[in-house]
Amino acid sequence: MERPILEVKDFHAWFGTHEVVRNVNLSLHRNRVIAVMGPSGCGKTTFLRCINRMHELTPGARTEGQILLEGEDIYRMSPIMLRLRVGMVFQRPNPFPHMTIYENVLAGYLLNNIKLNRNDKEAIVESSLRKAALWEEVKDNLKKKGTFLSGGQQQRLCIARAIAMKPDILLLDEPTSALDPISTAGIEELLQELKKNYTLILVTHNMQQAARVSDDTAFFYMGELVEFAPTRQLFTAPQDQRTQNYITGRFS
Amino acid sequence: MTALEHALKELKEDVILMWIMVESQLTMARKAMLEYDQDMAREVMQKEKRINAYELKIDEQCEDILARYQPVAIDLRFILAVLKINANLERTADIADGIARYVIDAPEPFDHQLLQSSHLLEMYDHGIAMLADTRIAFEQENTGLARSIFQRDEIMDVYNLEALDIITHNLSQGSPLIRQQLLVLSIIRKLERVGDQAKNLAEEIIFYLEAKVLKHHSQTNI
Numbered sequence: 001m002e003r004p005i006l007e008v009k010d011f012h013a014w015f016g017t018h019e020v021v022r023n024v025n026l027s028l029h030r031n032r033v034i035a036v037m038g039p040s041g042c043g044k045t046t047f048l049r050c051i052n053r054m055h056e057l058t059p060g061a062r063t064e065g066q067i068l069l070e071g072e073d074i075y076r077m078s079p080i081m082l083r084l085r086v087g088m089v090f091q092r093p094n095p096f097p098h099m100t101i102y103e104n105v106l107a108g109y110l111l112n113n114i115k116l117n118r119n120d121k122e123a124i125v126e127s128s129l130r131k132a133a134l135w136e137e138v139k140d141n142l143k144k145k146g147t148f149l150s151g152g153q154q155q156r157l158c159i160a161r162a163i164a165m166k167p168d169i170l171l172l173d174e175p176t177s178a179l180d181p182i183s184t185a186g187i188e189e190l191l192q193e194l195k196k197n198y199t200l201i202l203v204t205h206n207m208q209q210a211a212r213v214s215d216d217t218a219f220f221y222m223g224e225l226v227e228f229a230p231t232r233q234l235f236t237a238p239q240d241q242r243t244q245n246y247i248t249g250r251f252s
Numbered sequence: 253m254t255a256l257e258h259a260l261k262e263l264k265e266d267v268i269l270m271w272i273m274v275e276s277q278l279t280m281a282r283k284a285m286l287e288y289d290q291d292m293a294r295e296v297m298q299k300e301k302r303i304n305a306y307e308l309k310i311d312e313q314c315e316d317i318l319a320r321y322q323p324v325a326i327d328l329r330f331i332l333a334v335l336k337i338n339a340n341l342e343r344t345a346d347i348a349d350g351i352a353r354y355v356i357d358a359p360e361p362f363d364h365q366l367l368q369s370s371h372l373l374e375m376y377d378h379g380i381a382m383l384a385d386t387r388i389a390f391e392q393e394n395t396g397l398a399r400s401i402f403q404r405d406e407i408m409d410v411y412n413l414e415a416l417d418i419i420t421h422n423l424s425q426g427s428p429l430i431r432q433q434l435l436v437l438s439i440i441r442k443l444e445r446v447g448d449q450a451k452n453l454a455e456e457i458i459f460y461l462e463a464k465v466l467k468h469h470s471q472t473n474i
Contacts, residue, residue: 207324208322211324235325236463238325247324247325248256
């Protein structure tokens with residue numbers, strides 16, 4: 001079996017004295033969609049933010065244990081380099097309002113002062129927008145502001161911006177929670193395409209979404225990784241009673 | 253109680269009611285056969301329509317729950333199991349209906365000596381008891397009781413094989429009740445199917461409660 005793209009070993013995360021992620025051990029494989037779910041406050045978003053070291057940007061936050069990206073400890077890497085390899089898409093679409101669609105796709109390069117020639121820029125913009133299933137809709141309006149787009153299009157623009165950096169992993173923090181059902185369906189369809197090239201880690205409150213789009217699912221409760229299993233197994237025959245209670249809505 | 257829990261509770265109650273109706277059909281068909289009561293046999297055939305309607309009602313409830321609540325885990329397994337249980341119960345009711353039709357077709361009362369010697373009555377009681385115990389296992393979520401059905405089905409298979417020898421022997425001895433001998437053998441064949449249906453029901457109960465698929469497994473793996 002090939003080496004996992006991401007290995008999490010004895011991992012803990014705190015905000016001050018409050019331990020929000022407890023002793024997580026996990027191996028994730030490439031070209032899969034991994035859903036991370038659990039009730040509010042279970043540590044799932046914190047866990048996601050640890051994977052690209054955004055957690056440590058919060059004052060008083062700290063971690064213990066290891067996260068290995070292709071065998072390399074992410075806490076021994078430069079955070080900037082790490083975030084080029086581990087992209088992130090947030091809950092609400094957040095294209096840079098002062099930038100055009102074209103500039104938004106290239107924002108990672110512009111903000112990190114990475115120089116590109118015109119041909120490379122155009123190739124990256126077209127390829128990223130195509131992968132984000134947005135090219136046909138915006139190819140004649142690349143000089144318009146990103147905020148000119150609909151909510152679903154803006155989120156796909158944010159995905160294009162993330163994949164423009166050619167990441168290994170894409171973190172998605174409830175990427176459809178602010179979208180209508182049609183836009184949500186569009187993003188979910190896109191995730192299936194994206195997993196051919198990337199490993200996707202999706203935090204979601206929507207259990208049906210986790211069931212629909214993911215290959216593997218991790219269930220967190222009170223900071224603990226309760227169960228990690230192929231999605232089909234977790235949703236038909238969960239091994240832990242807490243998982244069963246949560247997914248069947250009998251959680252007290 | 254959530255709306256889903258309420259819907260599942262109502263569904264379970266309806267399935268138990270269907271189960272009781274099917275048991276009652278078998279019991280009535282037995283009585284009609286034993287007492288050569290053709291009116292009672294017609295009543296069994298009449299009630300079969302009610303069972304068919306109830307089967308459709310339970311199917312619709314399952315569809316409604318799947319569409320509205322998208323159940324998962326044990327709830328999903330429960331719905332999948334109920335869909336199959338419902339079909340198995342309807343087929344079991346068809347068996348009662350078939351036995352009732354034999355009573356209607358029989359030109360004379362069944363010979364009680366033949367019913368005893370062929371073990372038909374023992375087999376009948378055994379089949380009804382198996383069906384009742386699967387209902388109790390379903391109602392009480394008792395997988396131990398459900399598992400006991402598998403061995404009991406083997407007894408039904410033995411009865412079925414023995415009956416062929418007995419009837420063949422009777423016919424070779426020049427029994428005058430040729431038509432009755434053949435009817436008894438046909439009823440025994442149907443009762444063997446009751447055992448099979450009870451076994452199917454037990455498999456579904458174990459699937460729903462333990463997430464184990466026992467279909468097409470040998471008994472040693474159960």
